[in-house]
Amino acid sequence: MFAEERQSLIVDLVSSSSRVTVSDLASRFDVTPETVRRDLDSLEGARRLRRVHGGAVAFDRQSTSELSLEERQTQNHDEKKRIAAAALTMIPKSQTGSILLDAGTTTELLADLLVDWAPAAPDAELLVITNAVPIATKLAGNEAVQVYILGGRVRGLTRAVVGPSTIGQIDSLRPDIAFVGANGVHAEFGFSTPDAVESAVKTAIVRSARRVVALADSTKLDKETLIRFAALGDVDVLITDALPSDELATALAAADVEVVIA
Known part of the structure; x- marks a missing residue:
């Protein structure tokens, strides 16, 4: 040959x-x-x-490559909607609770489902904390949801609020559940993202929450991007749309991560 x-x-x-x-x-x-x-x-x-x-x-699989929010919103939309719907079932409706929504296209689809959220009990409340400008804007119209947007610098590419002041605010919180996105989920490298400032915010989110749920469609599995923001064992649940590879499934099981297939 x-x-x-x-x-x-x-x-x-x-x-x-x-x-x-x-x-x-x-x-x-x-x-x-x-x-x-x-x-x-x-x-x-x-x-x-x-x-x-x-x-x-593949050449386009660069560790620092990152699409804009608008470009990512058109990718794997149906899979992300299923993941968001599965995530919604984890939010209690019969008690007062708090959740933290990370910036991202899948978490934004979860926010879309919360636009019409209503408590099952009259005295139940939901507090949504977010560093995503689009998410805060969408949820501001639901009077049944209290919305708290974190302060800091808005990163234009993703509309995420980032920076030291953002991290400081997160460190003073202890939400019941954090829903966090990832650009890569790898057996050895863990959860990663291409940007340093967003990685720092994601690390703070993971550190702050009582329960951490990662939302990542199957195109993110077995991928590594530039910066790790969490080890596999730092996350409690991974919601994705397809079975992980054998190597990743074994690593997730060893780290005691529950895998939900949407």
């Missing part, structure tokens, strides 16, 4: 599986690992994939 043909097949494998390893490619094509590494170097130079430790990933 010519090198060009082998490299074309490698690109196809990366595109279909998102990640390939040197050892697997060497076995598949019956070549030495050194030959595979040269192929990967050449393909990275042509911007057809990106080298990582032990192999390669």
